[in-house]
Amino acid sequence: MSAYEISLLSVIGINVILAVSLNMISGFCGQISLGHGAFYGAGAYAAALAMIGTGNVLVALISATLAGSLLGIVVGFASLRVRTDFLAVTTIGVNFLFIGMVRKQGWLGGEMGISGIPGSGLGADGNMVMILLFAAATIALSLYIGRSWMGFAFRAVGEDEDTAATLGINVAAYKLAAFGIGTALAGLAGGLYTFFTQFITADAFDFILSVMLMAMVVIGGIGSTWGVVVAAIGLTLLPEAIRFVNDYRLLVFGGLLVLVIRLAPGGFAALARTVAIRMSRP
Amino acid sequence: MTAVLQLDDVAIRFGGVRAVDGVTFFVDSGDFVGLIGPNGAGKTTLIRIVAGVLRANRGRIALAGHDVTDESTASRVRKGLALTHQVVRPFREMSVLDNVVLAAGYRHTSSPLRAALHTDRRHESERAAEILAQVGLAGTERKLAGALPLGQMKRLEVARALAVDPRVMLLDEPLAGLNQAEAAKQVETIAAVNARGITVVLVEHNLEEVMRSCRRLIVLNNGRVIGDGAPRTVMSDPVVHDAYVGTGASAHVEN
Amino acid sequence: MYYIDLAVTGVSFGCMYAMMAVGLTLVYGLLRILHVAHAAVFALGAYMTVVVANATGSVGAGFLAAIVIAPLFGMATYRMLYEPLLSYRPDVPMIASVGLLVLMQDAFRIVFGEQGVTFRNNIYGFTTFDVFGVTVNAVQIAIVVSAVVIFLGLHLFTTRTRIGIGWRATVSRPKIAASFGIDSIKVRYLNFAIGSALAAVAGGLVALLNNLVDPVIGYVVSYKALAIIVLGGLGSVRGTLIASLALGLVESYGTIFIGKWLDRDAIAFLALIALLMIRPQGFAGTRAA
Numbered sequence: 001m002s003a004y005e006i007s008l009l010s011v012i013g014i015n016v017i018l019a020v021s022l023n024m025i026s027g028f029c030g031q032i033s034l035g036h037g038a039f040y041g042a043g044a045y046a047a048a049l050a051m052i053g054t055g056n057v058l059v060a061l062i063s064a065t066l067a068g069s070l071l072g073i074v075v076g077f078a079s080l081r082v083r084t085d086f087l088a089v090t091t092i093g094v095n096f097l098f099i100g101m102v103r104k105q106g107w108l109g110g111e112m113g114i115s116g117i118p119g120s121g122l123g124a125d126g127n128m129v130m131i132l133l134f135a136a137a138t139i140a141l142s143l144y145i146g147r148s149w150m151g152f153a154f155r156a157v158g159e160d161e162d163t164a165a166t167l168g169i170n171v172a173a174y175k176l177a178a179f180g181i182g183t184a185l186a187g188l189a190g191g192l193y194t195f196f197t198q199f200i201t202a203d204a205f206d207f208i209l210s211v212m213l214m215a216m217v218v219i220g221g222i223g224s225t226w227g228v229v230v231a232a233i234g235l236t237l238l239p240e241a242i243r244f245v246n247d248y249r250l251l252v253f254g255g256l257l258v259l260v261i262r263l264a265p266g267g268f269a270a271l272a273r274t275v276a277i278r279m280s281r282p
Numbered sequence: 283m284t285a286v287l288q289l290d291d292v293a294i295r296f297g298g299v300r301a302v303d304g305v306t307f308f309v310d311s312g313d314f315v316g317l318i319g320p321n322g323a324g325k326t327t328l329i330r331i332v333a334g335v336l337r338a339n340r341g342r343i344a345l346a347g348h349d350v351t352d353e354s355t356a357s358r359v360r361k362g363l364a365l366t367h368q369v370v371r372p373f374r375e376m377s378v379l380d381n382v383v384l385a386a387g388y389r390h391t392s393s394p395l396r397a398a399l400h401t402d403r404r405h406e407s408e409r410a411a412e413i414l415a416q417v418g419l420a421g422t423e424r425k426l427a428g429a430l431p432l433g434q435m436k437r438l439e440v441a442r443a444l445a446v447d448p449r450v451m452l453l454d455e456p457l458a459g460l461n462q463a464e465a466a467k468q469v470e471t472i473a474a475v476n477a478r479g480i481t482v483v484l485v486e487h488n489l490e491e492v493m494r495s496c497r498r499l500i501v502l503n504n505g506r507v508i509g510d511g512a513p514r515t516v517m518s519d520p521v522v523h524d525a526y527v528g529t530g531a532s533a534h535v536e537n
Numbered sequence: 538m539y540y541i542d543l544a545v546t547g548v549s550f551g552c553m554y555a556m557m558a559v560g561l562t563l564v565y566g567l568l569r570i571l572h573v574a575h576a577a578v579f580a581l582g583a584y585m586t587v588v589v590a591n592a593t594g595s596v597g598a599g600f601l602a603a604i605v606i607a608p609l610f611g612m613a614t615y616r617m618l619y620e621p622l623l624s625y626r627p628d629v630p631m632i633a634s635v636g637l638l639v640l641m642q643d644a645f646r647i648v649f650g651e652q653g654v655t656f657r658n659n660i661y662g663f664t665t666f667d668v669f670g671v672t673v674n675a676v677q678i679a680i681v682v683s684a685v686v687i688f689l690g691l692h693l694f695t696t697r698t699r700i701g702i703g704w705r706a707t708v709s710r711p712k713i714a715a716s717f718g719i720d721s722i723k724v725r726y727l728n729f730a731i732g733s734a735l736a737a738v739a740g741g742l743v744a745l746l747n748n749l750v751d752p753v754i755g756y757v758v759s760y761k762a763l764a765i766i767v768l769g770g771l772g773s774v775r776g777t778l779i780a781s782l783a784l785g786l787v788e789s790y791g792t793i794f795i796g797k798w799l800d801r802d803a804i805a806f807l808a809l810i811a812l813l814m815i816r817p818q819g820f821a822g823t824r825a826a
Contacts, residue, residue, distance in 0.1 A: 032628045032632070034632075034635065078810070078813070078814060081813065081814050082813050082814075084626055084627050084628040085571050085627040085628045085631045086767075086813060087628075088571075088628055088631055088632070089571065089763055089767070089809070089813070090809075090810055090813055092760065092763075092806075093760070093764075093806035093807075093809050093810045094806075094810065096760065096802070096803055096806045097803050097806050097807060097810070099803075100802065100803030100806070101803070144401075145398065147401050148397060148398055148399075148400060148401045149387055149390040149391055149396075149397040149398075149400045149401065149403075150394055150397035150398040152380075152384055152387070152391070152397070153384070153391045153394070153397050155373075155375075155376070156373060156376075156384055159373050159374070159375055159376075160371060160373060162335075162355075162371070163367075163371045163372075163373065164356075165354065165355040165356045165359070166333075166355060166356075166359060166364075166365045166367075166442075167356075167359065167384055167385045167388060167391070167442065167446065168356050168359035168360045168385075168388040168391065168392070168446055169356055169391050170354070170356045170357075170392075170393065170394075171356065173393060173394050174394050174397075176394075177394035177398075207756075208639070211635055211636070211639055214632065214635075215636065218632065247647075248643065248647060249643070250639050250640070250642065250643035250646075251640055251643040251644055251647065253636075253639065254636045254637065254638070254639035254640030254641075254643060255636070255640050256636075257632070257633070257635075257636030257639070257640075258618065258633050258636040258637050258640060261622070261629060261632060261633040261636065262617075262618060262621065262622070262633060265625070265629065
């Protein structure tokens with residue numbers, strides 16, 4: 001495999017983890033989060049510091065996961081106070097605050113970020129394998145949750161929390177669980193990213209990234225694990241495959257997001273289902 | 283015998299208005315109670331307090347001996363309370379069956395951790411199918427809940443309430459929006475539920491049906507209980523009569 | 538003196554925020570949608586002003602162009618994007634709006650370049666006056682004056698003219714207004730038109746002040762506008778005006794104290810999040826969130 005291919009697969013793997021984890025929060029549980037980049041970033045910075053401090057890969061990954069979920073649970077509490085679009089606004093705010101604060105802290109590298117982070121010792125292809133394994137595990141976890149009673153309760157909370165409560169569902173606990181799990185995975189992705197690049201700046205985790213991740217979730221089909229996986233892979237490959245798309249990346253992403261919501265709100269997963277139903281009719 | 287539902291001096295005020303002003307009553311296991319009163323009497327507010335949606339300023343509420351005054355709706359449901367709403371709210375994007383299966387799975391959904399560890403739905407699916415048959419919805423299992431006509435949606439609400447194995451069912455205007463035939467059928471369903479030993483408390487404007495089915499009426503006016511007893515007795519009470527006629531309520535009273 | 542300087546900056550920014558945020562609060566009040574793409578209207582207004590001013594040599598012509606084009610864009614956004622999505626839960630049109638904003642900002646980058654555009658002949662931006670020892674930029678004065686004139690005009694419009702009264706009634710009580718025969722569809726278009734025109738003016742003025750319009754000009758203001766309309770009470774124009782001035786001043790003075798910890802722009806977010814957590818329904822009387 002060429003260095004380029006290894007690098008590409010690594011990025012795809014990370015994006016899959018990010019998109020699938022966002023889908024757990026916003027798709028399964030209906031809690032719109034437009035600030036997923038903040039948890040990703042928290043994980044990346046935690047891993048960076050841990051690697052510089054201890055040089056231990058496991059410690060770094062665990063720190064990353066914890067950092068992501070700690071910030072995530074805090075935001076989860078916010079979801080108990082505000083709903084839908086105001087929750088979205090709050091998450092945007094969290095994303096901006098995170099970047100705004102990190103940029104000002106000298107010990108986090110300030111505007112220059114953190115560079116020269118020790119590698120994982122696995123080499124580029126070793127990293128790629130690690131990333132892909134975690135991506136596969138994330139997909140498996142997402143599929144499992146979707147099939148479990150937890151996923152069932154998530155769907156109820158996402159659709160109508162007041163009615164969910166009348167079925168005895170502790171809405172607050174489930175929201176926190178969704179945020180906790182989804183953001184932990186985002187933090188993990190951040191740690192993996194740190195090993196991949198060995199150099200991080202706050203800009204990599206900004207609002208634009210969060211919007212792109214949400215685009216992947218919406219386009220793939222909010223709530224559908226496989227739909228989101230396909231969208232994540234596709235939208236990561238698209239700018240690579242088509243030069244035009246790379247130069248006009250935000251235009252394309254924004255445009256797709258608008259088009260999909262406007263014309264096919266269920267995303268490609270819903271379209272696929274409709275096609276499947278139509279094709280199965282005699 | 284402990285009352286299955288007990289209200290003790292419950293009161294709440296909004297701004298300057300005492301919507302509920304010191305309501306006390308208890309409901310015994312197996313009772314079939316109709317909570318009635320003219321518009322603005324405080325019935326809906328009282329129901330919302332019992333449901334846990336509103337917090338009273340004063341008083342205590344107990345379910346089968348447990349004081350639930352400070353507990354959330356979900357917690358009260360786990361202690362034996364079931365609710366149906368005046369404005370039906372099924373999970374529209376889920377199938378009729380799934381709506382009831384989720385309710386039936388209340389043991390599994392008690393905490394996210396428990397829920398994460400269980401995936402099997404067979405038992406609950408069977409139970410849900412039975413309950414749907416009981417309320418006369420057999421055959422609609424695969425339909426999207428949002429696509430049902432109103433009458434069937436109201437029965438789905440009852441089915442969901444049954445599925446949580448309640449001790450007491452609180453029904454808020456279960457007959458609203460139904461024509462005479464549908465209302466009669468709905469009452470039959472509810473009466474059958476009560477016949478199985480589940481306590482029923484319903485809030486209703488449709489006095490005809492209420493008189494026919496309930497074994498006890500509690501009348502509210504201006505946030506206070508002004509009548510409590512057998513339907514005939516209560517409705518011939520001049521105080522109750524005044525409350526209705528005086529405010530020009532739309533319901534007609536049979537004497 | 539320094540503090541008065543900060544006050545001047547704060548007030549002029551506040552007036553600019555007000556012109557931008559009012560459009561946002563009007564849309565929310567009427568349709569319960571967070572029109573994040575409003576920032577693209579603002580940016581469009583800024584770009585139009587510069588481009589037309591450079592082409593014709595007249596800044597006035599630039600403003601005129603902006604005031605004509607922006608409302609068209611705003612109304613088109615309503616018709617093509619929001620109207621079909623009204624029956625969905627509120628975050629759906631909001632996410633679509635975010636998508637539109639991202640799309641537009643990138644379109645600006647592609648069409649007008651990464652570096653942005655500047656005025657060829659910006660006399661106003663560089664004219665300053667000395668008022669009681671404080672240096673005040675001509676554009677800052679223009680911003681404050683415009684704001685006062687515009688809002689006074691709006692006030693008269695919504696209290697003295699038939700159309701204006703009907704509009705105001707519909708924004709605050711849509712169903713009652715409809716029963717009076719007021720055409721709510723026309724009101725919606727009017728809403729977007731006026732809000733967009735205001736944003737366009739704000740955009741043009743900012744372009745003059747900074748002598749630059751770049752592709753990211755919309756982002757920062759959009760998030761601040763969101764903070765402002767929540768702070769001021771969703772749907773309340775008066776609240777928005779007060780909150781805009783407040784934010785302008787707080788940002789101005791706040792950077793002295795918090796500048797070490799936070800980006801100036803993040804201050805708005807801090808305030809917003811704090812408010813949403815403490816009092817999710819905002820301060821001034823609001824409609825249910």
